[in-house]
Amino acid sequence: MLDPVSRVRRFNRAVTSAVGALDTSFLGRGRPLGAARVLNAIGHGRSEIGEIRDYLGLDSGLMSRLLRSLEDEGLIETHAHEDDARRRVASLTRAGKREFAAYEDLSNSQAEGFLARNSQREALLAAMDLIASALTRDRIALTAMDPRSDEARYCLAEYYAELGRRFKQGFDVSLSRDPDAKDMRRPRGSFIVAVSDTLPIGCVGLKGTDHGYAEIKRLWVAPSARGLGLGKRLMDATEDAARTLGISLLRLDTNSALPEAGRLYRTTGWREIPRFNDDPYPDLFFEKQIRS
Amino acid sequence: MLDPVSRVRRFNRAVTSAVGALDTSFLGRGRPLGAARVLNAIGHGRSEIGEIRDYLGLDSGLMSRLLRSLEDEGLIETHAHEDDARRRVASLTRAGKREFAAYEDLSNSQAEGFLARNSQREALLAAMDLIASALTRDRIALTAMDPRSDEARYCLAEYYAELGRRFKQGFDVSLSRDPDAKDMRRPRGSFIVAVSDTLPIGCVGLKGTDHGYAEIKRLWVAPSARGLGLGKRLMDATEDAARTLGISLLRLDTNSALPEAGRLYRTTGWREIPRFNDDPYPDLFFEKQIRS
DNA sequence: CACGATATCTGACTAAAGTCAGATAATGCT
DNA sequence: AGCATTATCTGACTTTAGTCAGATATCGTG
Numbered sequence: 001m002l003d004p005v006s007r008v009r010r011f012n013r014a015v016t017s018a019v020g021a022l023d024t025s026f027l028g029r030g031r032p033l034g035a036a037r038v039l040n041a042i043g044h045g046r047s048e049i050g051e052i053r054d055y056l057g058l059d060s061g062l063m064s065r066l067l068r069s070l071e072d073e074g075l076i077e078t079h080a081h082e083d084d085a086r087r088r089v090a091s092l093t094r095a096g097k098r099e100f101a102a103y104e105d106l107s108n109s110q111a112e113g114f115l116a117r118n119s120q121r122e123a124l125l126a127a128m129d130l131i132a133s134a135l136t137r138d139r140i141a142l143t144a145m146d147p148r149s150d151e152a153r154y155c156l157a158e159y160y161a162e163l164g165r166r167f168k169q170g171f172d173v174s175l176s177r178d179p180d181a182k183d184m185r186r187p188r189g190s191f192i193v194a195v196s197d198t199l200p201i202g203c204v205g206l207k208g209t210d211h212g213y214a215e216i217k218r219l220w221v222a223p224s225a226r227g228l229g230l231g232k233r234l235m236d237a238t239e240d241a242a243r244t245l246g247i248s249l250l251r252l253d254t255n256s257a258l259p260e261a262g263r264l265y266r267t268t269g270w271r272e273i274p275r276f277n278d279d280p281y282p283d284l285f286f287e288k289q290i291r292s
Numbered sequence: 293m294l295d296p297v298s299r300v301r302r303f304n305r306a307v308t309s310a311v312g313a314l315d316t317s318f319l320g321r322g323r324p325l326g327a328a329r330v331l332n333a334i335g336h337g338r339s340e341i342g343e344i345r346d347y348l349g350l351d352s353g354l355m356s357r358l359l360r361s362l363e364d365e366g367l368i369e370t371h372a373h374e375d376d377a378r379r380r381v382a383s384l385t386r387a388g389k390r391e392f393a394a395y396e397d398l399s400n401s402q403a404e405g406f407l408a409r410n411s412q413r414e415a416l417l418a419a420m421d422l423i424a425s426a427l428t429r430d431r432i433a434l435t436a437m438d439p440r441s442d443e444a445r446y447c448l449a450e451y452y453a454e455l456g457r458r459f460k461q462g463f464d465v466s467l468s469r470d471p472d473a474k475d476m477r478r479p480r481g482s483f484i485v486a487v488s489d490t491l492p493i494g495c496v497g498l499k500g501t502d503h504g505y506a507e508i509k510r511l512w513v514a515p516s517a518r519g520l521g522l523g524k525r526l527m528d529a530t531e532d533a534a535r536t537l538g539i540s541l542l543r544l545d546t547n548s549a550l551p552e553a554g555r556l557y558r559t560t561g562w563r564e565i566p567r568f569n570d571d572p573y574p575d576l577f578f579e580k581q582i583r584s
Numbered sequence: 585c586a587c588g589a590t591a592t593c594t595g596a597c598t599a600a601a602g603t604c605a606g607a608t609a610a611t612g613c614t
Numbered sequence: 615a616g617c618a619t620t621a622t623c624t625g626a627c628t629t630t631a632g633t634c635a636g637a638t639a640t641c642g643t644g
Contacts, residue, residue, distance in 0.1 A: 108301075121296070127419030132302050132305075135310045227411035
C-alpha cells in the first residue's frame with residue numbers, strides 16, 4: 001500500500017473521478033462534451049480549425065459537424081482564413097461569448113471550491129504545479145519572446161526572488177548589471193521563455209555585446225519544473241539562437257550558491273575562465289565556443 | 293497566469309489528457325472501456341454487482357449487459373448471493389484473472405514509466421499523495437481495526453518516524469509506555485485507522501486502563517492529509533467509540549513540540565491537567581469528560 | 585494554367601454509452 | 615399467504631463519438 005507504484009495509481013484514481021466530475025458539470029449546459037470542448041477551445045483563442053482539431057484529436061468529419069452544430073446554435077461564426085481560403089477560422093458570436101463565459105465560471109468556481117475546501121493552499125498549488133509540469137514535460141514550448149513581455153517579466157521576477165532567497169547577502173537587481181532589453185532582442189540577442197500549457201516555467205537570455213562574444217543571462221527554471229532537463233533544453237535553444245545570429249563565442253557568469261547551474265555548465269562543454277566583469281554577485285565565470 | 297485558479301486549471305488540463313491516455317491504453321485489449329472497467333472493479337475485489345454499479349455510476353440495464361458480455365467472453369462468472377438470492381456476485385474465471393492481470397500490468401507500467409521519466413521521484417510522490425488526499429477527502433473511511441493489522445502498523449511506523457524527526461532528543465518507542473495491543477481492542481479500547489482509497493493516512497488509539505479513564509494514544513495524520521480536518525474526525529470517532537464502550541473520562545498526553553495537536557485539543561473541549569504518568573516524552577496532559 | 589497537395593465538408597456508416605419502461609424473481613413484513 | 619419492496623434482467627430505444635470514402639474548393643509550383 002505504500003510502494004511508489006501504488007501511490008501513483010491512487011493518485012490516478014483520485015484524479016480520474018475528479019476529472020469525471022468536471023466533465024459532468026460541463027454537460028449541465030445541455031450540450032455534448034465534444035461541442036463544449038470545441039466552444040472552449042475557440043474561447044481560449046484557438047481560432048483555426050485545423051489547430052483545434054489537432055489539439056482535441058478529432059477526426060475532420062466529426063470536427064466539421066461539431067462546428068456546424070455550434071453554428072446552428074448561434075454560438076460561433078466561421079470565415080475563410082485571410083491568407084489561405086482553404087482554411088477556416090472560427091470566432092465566438094456575442095451569444096457564444098456569453099456561453100463561453102458560463103463555462104469559464106464553472107471551471108473557475110470548481111477550482112476555487114477546491115482551493116477553499118482545503119487549508120493547505122500553497123502546498124496544494126505547489127504540488128499541482130509540480131505534477132502538471134511533470135505530466136506536460138513533452139509539451140513544454142520554448143519560444144523567443146520580448147524580454148518585456150508579461151511572460152518574460154513573470155520569469156524574471158521569480159528569478160530575482162529566488163536569488164534573493166539563495167544568496168546569503170540577498171539580491172538587489174539594481175546593483176547587478178541589468179541588461180538592456182534591447183541587447184536581448186533580435187538582432188543583438190534573444191530571450192527564450194519555456195511555457196508549459198499557459199504557465200511560464202523557465203527562461204534564458206542571450207545578450208549581445210560589442211566585445212566579440214554574447215552573454216547568457218537569467219537562466220531560470222521554476223522549482224516545479226526542475227528535474228525535467230529544462231535547463232539543458234533552454235541552453236541548447238540559446239546556442240541555436242546564437243548560431244542563427246552568427247555568434248560563435250558565449251560567456252556567462254554565475255554564483256557558487258547555485259550549484260545545479262554550475263553542474264549544468266560543466267557537463268555541457270563550458271570551460272571555467274577568469275572573471276570578465278565587475279558585477280558584485282557572480283563568483284564563477286564560464287566560456288563556450290560554439291561551432292556553426 | 294499565476295493566480296491560484298489558473299494554476300488549478302492548468303493542473304486539471306494536464307491531468308485530463310493524462311487520464312485520457314491511460315483510458316486509451318486500456319482500449320488496447322480489444323474491449324470497450326465500460327467492460328474493462330467492470331472487469332477491473334471485479335478484479336479489485338468488488339464482487340457484488342450493485343456495489344460495482346454504484347462505484348462506476350452505471351445504469352442497471354447497462355451494467356447487466358456489460359456483465360453478460362464479460363460472461364460471454366468467459367472472463368467472469370456470476371452466482372446468486374448466498375444470503376439474498378436477488379443479489380448477484382461476480383467472480384473472475386481463470387481467463388478473467390489473466391486478463392485482469394494484463395490490465396494491472398498496463399496500469400503498473402504506466403505508473404512506473406511516469407516515475408522513471410521524472411527525476412524528482414520523492415517530491416512527485418509526496419505531491420501526488422497530497423492531491424489525492426485533498427481530492428478524496430470526502431471519501432476517507434474511518435474504520436476500527438486491530439492495532440496489529442498491516443494498516444495500523446504502517447501508520448504507527450510513520451508516526452514513530454515523525455516523532456523521531458520532531459523531538460529534539462529523537463524518539464525511541466521502547467522508552468515510551470508502549471500500549472499493549474490488547475488494551476486498544478474491544479472491549480477495552482479501540483484503534484481507528486483512516487483510509488483514503490487504499491492508503492492509510494491517519495490513526496488513533498483508545499487505550500483502556502484500570503484507573504477509571506481511557507487514554508487516547510497515537511493520534512497521527514499523514515503529512516499529505518493535513519488541513520483536511522482529519523485529526524478532528526479521528527478524535528470524534530474515538531469519543532464515539534468510548535461512549536459505545538461505556539467510557540466517560542478520557543485522558544491523553546502530548547508534547548509541546550507538536551503544537552498542532554495541542555491546538556486541536558484545546559479547541560475541542562480538552563482541559564489541561566497535571567502530569568498523570570512518568571512517560572519521558574510528553575510534557576502536556578489533558579483530560580475530557582464525555583457525556584453519553 | 586495544369587496538377588498534385590491541402591483543408592474542409594458531406595453522406596453513410598458503426599460502436600459505445602446511456603435511458604427507460606416493464607418483466608422476473610426473491611425478500612421482508614404483516 | 616399476500617403484498618410492497620428490492621435487485622437484476624430484457625427489449626426497444628436515443629445520443630454521442632468516431633470512421634471512412636469521396637466531393638469540393640483553394641493553394642503552390644512548375
